[in-house]
Amino acid sequence: MKIGILTSGGDCPGLNSVIRGAVLKGVISHDAEFVGFRWGWRGVVEGDIVPIVRHDVRGLSKQGGTILGSSRTNPFEGEHAGPDNIRRMLDEHDIDAIIAIGGEGTLTAARRLVDEGGLPVIGVPKTIDNDLAATDYSFGFDTAVEIATEAIDRLRTTADSHERCMVLEVMGRHVGWIALHSGMAGGAHAILIPEQPMSIEEICEYVESVRDRGRAPLVVVAEGFKLDTMDEAHSHLGLDAFDRPRLGGIAEKLAPMIEARTGIESRHTVLGHIQRGGAPSAYDRVLATRLGMAAVDAAVDRAWGSMVTLRGTDIERVTIAEATGGLNRVPQARYDEAKILFG
Amino acid sequence: MKIGILTSGGDCPGLNSVIRGAVLKGVISHDAEFVGFRWGWRGVVEGDIVPIVRHDVRGLSKQGGTILGSSRTNPFEGEHAGPDNIRRMLDEHDIDAIIAIGGEGTLTAARRLVDEGGLPVIGVPKTIDNDLAATDYSFGFDTAVEIATEAIDRLRTTADSHERCMVLEVMGRHVGWIALHSGMAGGAHAILIPEQPMSIEEICEYVESVRDRGRAPLVVVAEGFKLDTMDEAHSHLGLDAFDRPRLGGIAEKLAPMIEARTGIESRHTVLGHIQRGGAPSAYDRVLATRLGMAAVDAAVDRAWGSMVTLRGTDIERVTIAEATGGLNRVPQARYDEAKILFG
Amino acid sequence: MKIGILTSGGDCPGLNSVIRGAVLKGVISHDAEFVGFRWGWRGVVEGDIVPIVRHDVRGLSKQGGTILGSSRTNPFEGEHAGPDNIRRMLDEHDIDAIIAIGGEGTLTAARRLVDEGGLPVIGVPKTIDNDLAATDYSFGFDTAVEIATEAIDRLRTTADSHERCMVLEVMGRHVGWIALHSGMAGGAHAILIPEQPMSIEEICEYVESVRDRGRAPLVVVAEGFKLDTMDEAHSHLGLDAFDRPRLGGIAEKLAPMIEARTGIESRHTVLGHIQRGGAPSAYDRVLATRLGMAAVDAAVDRAWGSMVTLRGTDIERVTIAEATGGLNRVPQARYDEAKILFG
Amino acid sequence: MKIGILTSGGDCPGLNSVIRGAVLKGVISHDAEFVGFRWGWRGVVEGDIVPIVRHDVRGLSKQGGTILGSSRTNPFEGEHAGPDNIRRMLDEHDIDAIIAIGGEGTLTAARRLVDEGGLPVIGVPKTIDNDLAATDYSFGFDTAVEIATEAIDRLRTTADSHERCMVLEVMGRHVGWIALHSGMAGGAHAILIPEQPMSIEEICEYVESVRDRGRAPLVVVAEGFKLDTMDEAHSHLGLDAFDRPRLGGIAEKLAPMIEARTGIESRHTVLGHIQRGGAPSAYDRVLATRLGMAAVDAAVDRAWGSMVTLRGTDIERVTIAEATGGLNRVPQARYDEAKILFG
Known part of the structure; x- marks a missing residue:
């Protein structure tokens, strides 16, 4: 299996940990191959692809940023955009799956690519603000x-x-x-x-x-x-x-x-x-590593359209739609709890 | 309501945050009064008690250690020990509840005091090793x-x-x-x-x-x-x-x-x-503060024998017995997940 | 000997370390007594004075800010200002020396109080920007x-x-x-x-x-x-x-x-x-502690108008005038050295 | 000019910063070329040499350890050791100078290579313990x-x-x-x-x-x-x-x-x-960078047998002999100063 990874949207500590977790899990457990799309969806749309081997993820857990680069490109906008072009690019490079690490915009695009184009995409939630639904917390x-x-x-x-x-x-x-x-x-x-x-x-x-x-x-x-x-x-x-x-x-x-x-x-x-930059905390490194590993498992299971997520202490799968269906707002009870400390 | 707090067993970053959370919640929401038992159960057994007012918990969230001191004293051992003596001490000082912050030993003793002596005790889990069952994580x-x-x-x-x-x-x-x-x-x-x-x-x-x-x-x-x-x-x-x-x-x-x-x-x-010493991480400060608040709510609800606990993103109540019923071991699946990274 | 300490101007990590170094040195080596002037020169002008005993400086080395408070008050401005009023205040409280911890403005005022009023003042340089002459570095x-x-x-x-x-x-x-x-x-x-x-x-x-x-x-x-x-x-x-x-x-x-x-x-x-806030680095704690100690020695030596300073690895004395005579600018050679790294 | 760098002895935060400072200064100011000797003197003795170009020192300032590796090999011990063999190796690789970053043992060997073999060596002091004479402080x-x-x-x-x-x-x-x-x-x-x-x-x-x-x-x-x-x-x-x-x-x-x-x-x-591992403090990064730059200047000046050193705020040159002539012990006055804080 050949899996392509992309990181999209704003910087977030833990992106490299996700990449490392995914690559190590894929290489070791599933004998998978990996490529990276450079600069988020832009690399997908433009076919800007680099191979990622085990050696490339050495020491990456603690490193901030993303070795793949990021951007806010929308895969539905531009000359070479859209599901059909992306399908062609995947075929051309023999890529079997896309792991898309990103926030609300990225995941919404991922969902559309699955729903409208039948593309093999797995989502990994990434939000510094913790505003994505369907996950207790997100790395960063x-x-x-x-x-x-x-x-x-x-x-x-x-x-x-x-x-x-x-x-x-x-x-x-x-x-x-x-x-x-x-x-x-x-x-x-x-x-x-x-x-x-x-x-x-x-x-x-x-x-x-x-x-x-x-x-x-x-x-x-x-x-x-x-x-x-x-x-x-x-x-x-x-x-x-x-x-x-x-x-x-x-x-x-x-x-x-x-x-x-x-x-x-x-x-x-x-x-x-x-x-939003620099070395991730230990908590975020562990969470991001686990999400990366679980994303590869989801790809191997061909669970297209699913997103990996944290629930309690477990990494689970939900549909991307659940995560993008609404904001993860601070509930009234949590605010009231904090309000005790005001003044 | 007059609530006595104790911290027992080894040092653990976040003890002071629990105390602060409890006192602020109690004073502001429930008009409660607070005292501290010095040196864990020793203070309970020996009646070594200090008042805690709002001012005492100022700036305490980030401070490691415990302002109350800690020890490994067992409330069932020694001349003045045992439920009856403790009941007498509580009556003497008009104390309505004990919040006991501690690990397996402390909580087991707390449970016996409730079960055998009908004493008004609420537990807060404290373990640097994360070895207590019935809570996703513990502060520290x-x-x-x-x-x-x-x-x-x-x-x-x-x-x-x-x-x-x-x-x-x-x-x-x-x-x-x-x-x-x-x-x-x-x-x-x-x-x-x-x-x-x-x-x-x-x-x-x-x-x-x-x-x-x-x-x-x-x-x-x-x-x-x-x-x-x-x-x-x-x-x-x-x-x-x-x-x-x-x-x-x-x-x-x-x-x-x-x-x-x-x-x-x-x-x-x-x-x-x-x-196990020094300033707690932000994660532990938040968790410890919330547990302290919830412990006071449990005391106000007279939920004796209950322990506050983290489940996902929520603070819930379980019986102390659930937490002390067995160790929180690393599950096979989590070990296998990590083992991918070996070698 | 009774020594009054003040901290003046902007916050700077290490102020409390200076106070601690001064008090411990004074109490232990010279049997001195200490008071603090609250809010910089304002406390001097208004006679806002608190005693400082050994116990008050416990654990202070790592604590950011200043327990005495700070302000930008000028001791030559206002109704009760000026050398004569300050002399009267010192006499009234039996204070034998002032240790003034501050930057250019504070030290200039200190020098005038010595020169024009014959007041017993010792200076300790404090500048987050490192802009004071006559010291290699300043704490903070x-x-x-x-x-x-x-x-x-x-x-x-x-x-x-x-x-x-x-x-x-x-x-x-x-x-x-x-x-x-x-x-x-x-x-x-x-x-x-x-x-x-x-x-x-x-x-x-x-x-x-x-x-x-x-x-x-x-x-x-x-x-x-x-x-x-x-x-x-x-x-x-x-x-x-x-x-x-x-x-x-x-x-x-x-x-x-x-x-x-x-x-x-x-x-x-x-x-x-x-x-400019929060816990000082170890380097600043050591430097500040040493400066505080040396300031007390200077007071005991009645070296009024002198400032303690870092030269190489030694703490020395200079006149306050030397320190306030001109800015400690980045020399051309240091800039040229850094410029190698540009581009 | 072609300069070879080696790092010798125990790990010390800042080794990579020295290498970076040296390479950037040499490449930009002196149009020099660089190679690294792998594993300290072992690389010199065994001719284990890697080129270092500007790109190799990218982001190196904050990185702990040494990209060249280190060991405790003595250049006077072993089959290929000694000044004559080293001279031959230098000639063979057209290397004009050796920058040796190390502690007492390394520098003593460096001095002998200069004195006995006339070899072109510049020393950079490296000691986590700060035990080298002739420098106020050493990085790490x-x-x-x-x-x-x-x-x-x-x-x-x-x-x-x-x-x-x-x-x-x-x-x-x-x-x-x-x-x-x-x-x-x-x-x-x-x-x-x-x-x-x-x-x-x-x-x-x-x-x-x-x-x-x-x-x-x-x-x-x-x-x-x-x-x-x-x-x-x-x-x-x-x-x-x-x-x-x-x-x-x-x-x-x-x-x-x-x-x-x-x-x-x-x-x-x-x-x-x-x-002794991990990212250097900002202080050590600056000091190490400056020492690396100054070592290259010393090499360009053909000041063989000299060591770069910190005096106050300046980087100066001394003979290696001065640095290895005796330990930098804590002086009595510094100990007495600290003793005030005892008890």
Whole structure:
């Protein structure tokens, strides 16, 4: 069996561990051969293919990034795109299966390739934000939470030394998992997530209550958080230019709003790309390795259209459709649990 | 409601996070009061009690160790021990519940206090080795795996630079979870665990196969691993003194045996106590905080004899008996999965 | 002898280590007593004083921030300010010496208090940027470099995975030491520092040369770096709003300029406050502890107006004036050395 | 110019950074060519040579170990050894210079090759223990101190949680620099180094004084430390077998002696090889890179027999003889300074 692997979308610690797990499992247990598609679906569409042998995955478990490169190319867009062209490319290179490692967009495309084109694709969930349904966690998330928590640990000492409010922006466009976990781990006094809009008034109540207990407030905010009274807040502060794209993220907006209302000197930090690069945590290496191995088993079983997933301590299979059917939002109960720690 | 907390047995990153989670949840949601029993069950038996107020748990999430101290005291042994004395002590101090954070021994004692004495005890599982049944993972384990994995990352460069075989001994008296996860994460070439005895011949086959591929072999061994032909190995090498206690652990034994049989220079390292101390990982902080909160809820619900536990992403309740009914051994399937990476 | 300590200016890993070193040395070797002035010079001016006993410095070596708090108060400004008022406050509290831990501003004030008021002040240099003259290094700098280097290590994998140019902004308002060291350590392809203006054309030449070698360019820029053709660059891109303060830092400006000129997708990250908070590195703990000890010796020797300093491996004394007489700029030779690694 | 590089002796974080610095400097500034001798002097003696081009040093700064391999081969021992054979090998391969990166043994051999054979050798000091004279610090030492300090941070929480005495053994066969720095950084209560024998009585006085203050004692001991009353101690405890080699290191001996005399439960940990492998700290990467560059400059200047060295913030040249003329011992003043922190 000859299996092609691709990594697609944003960087995520553990991609190389998936590749290593898949290749070692395939070579050793199934006598499979491997190739890599370069730059995600682009390599599929353009036939940009490199062989991967056992030696290539040496020492790869701890290495961040992806040796195959990544991109946001959509396999349905462009001259050579679409199921028929891809089928032809697979035939030409004698490739029997595609293991597609990616997030919502990648997996949706994978599903269409299976459904509409009958192509032999297996999905591996990849999301730094942990926003994919049908898996307890996805690799990369633990590393991101660890990095964000270390940042909180560092910011706290500065906040305390200056009696300042610190606002840390972490990743999470649609869901607030990184903010929730790092905020709980780091002892944040407010955790602001996309699932739970909050008014600037309420945020400031938490901030002031912390200050009144003699402590320096620390707010963790997911990039996708929205104030529930954004417009009013803007007009109140005369910040009519707030939605201009160049004005930066939510933390940059919140810090001066908090300072203006509470009188507490406030600073923001945007953690940015360092959350999604570099060496994966041990947790993510183990998870990613297991997912890679299970993906090869699924390919050997010709379970096209399935995605490997973590449930409890087990790696299982679901349909890709289950994973892309809806976002993995922070449930109300988890938010309420964390809210105990606010203020 | 007045709740007493104790931490018992060996150190484990996350103990303080449990205490913090419990106190914040109890104070804020249930208007509960808290005391701590000093030095585990010793504080219960001797009435060594300190008040814990909200301020005491400030910044505690990231702090290793336990502010309450720990010991291996058995509440059924000694002059003031036993359910009746403990009942009297609880009455005297108006304490309504005991939250006991500990491992197999602690929880077995807790169960007996409930069963035989009708005492109001809630259990929180604590095991660095991850050897308790009825919970997917326990706090502290992730930190230990992370530390062991970092050690492997470091040892590998030295092994490679000298063409040496390195043998790393990690914790795991009865089960091999730390060895399994850190070995998978770090790319070990053999993972030796108590659940799976192996002969020195087989170990050396892996070591030689690695050497033959031009790499430096790295072996991770849990402290409780036993050679399946230990006696024979001893006699073969004339190492009749091997079971003398002062002669150190399994890694110290294995390294010279590997060197003698393969001719590959071999060195051992025993990671020891650094696996179980210091700041918990973010994963462990979140898990420990949630367990602490859930333990207080269980106390408020008067669910005596229950233990809080992680199932998938949820914190649930089981009976303490379920957790102490048997060891959480590495299942055959998980070992087979890891074995792909051997050699 | 009764010694008062203050920490002034921005947070810096190692402040608590200085305090601990000073208190232990003073208590044990000189039978001295200690108080802390709260919030830097503000505590001096307002007589906001707390006793510090040996027990208070327990475990402080590894703790980031400052237990005394900090501020940017100037001891010459305000109602109760000035040497005479401070002299009165010292007399009132029987304080024999002030150990002032701070940067350029703090030390300049300290020197004036000695010169103009004859006050008993000893200086300890504190600068995250390493911009103080008369000391080889200052504590906090090593930690900042370590954090910036870890960030570079992480960003590189993402850059490589996406064939992107990453621009990392690190601290360094007037001097480029953090950028120089972290850039050398992390393998940056261009290091931009205030001491060495460079044109956007030259930066882009480095970036393109890296791309042409098949690698992803990584640029480290100190916050105080200025393009030597800034105005022209602005007008070229029509970015007339560039100097508006809300528009963010230099990295935010450079990334789109690089992308516009080279066609290489470019992203920026601003490391910000996480560089200056949290646990100090071992190097900084040792240096800070030694400086604290030496400051007490200087106080005992009544060497008012002197500052303790690192020269090679020795802690020595200089006059505060030497340290504040000019910036510790990156010398041309060190920049030329690093420039070998560019491109 | 064609330059051959070798790395010799024990592993040390930063070896690859030296190689990278040398190659980049040589290729870019001097148009030099590079080869590597495999496995230290063995590659020189056996003519085991690999080319090194710019691409080979990509990403090498942060990588632990040495891409050239290392060994303890002596270039004066064996059939093909000695200056004449090496001269012939150099001629055969058109190699103009040898950069020898190593410790006392390596550099002594290098000096003899220059003195006795007129060979073109430049030395780069490499010692994890920091025991070479004529350089303020050597790369690898900072990383080792950092790792030892992290271990102390972890051990402390466990010591505190159990009221135990922890004894940590760190590297340092002849000198105690790692113990001194990590002990100061981690807040050890006794630092035992080869330069300063101490009686078990004195050690126990420190340990008891710590216990009496309500704290858990932590002792850091360099592997080369000797009790000044070793024999007496042995006979006192009846430990006649103490010098049997299999009985392990000094920490393993001290812990039971402390426990026997003080009654405080005592545990030991031997940090071992993890101190000398893995990714170098930023400090070590910068230092190693600069030393590598300077070594190439020295080769271009044909300054045979010189060694590059760190003095303050400058890289300078000394004769190899200066560096090998005596050990870099911890001076009395540095020990006295640290002793303030004991007990």
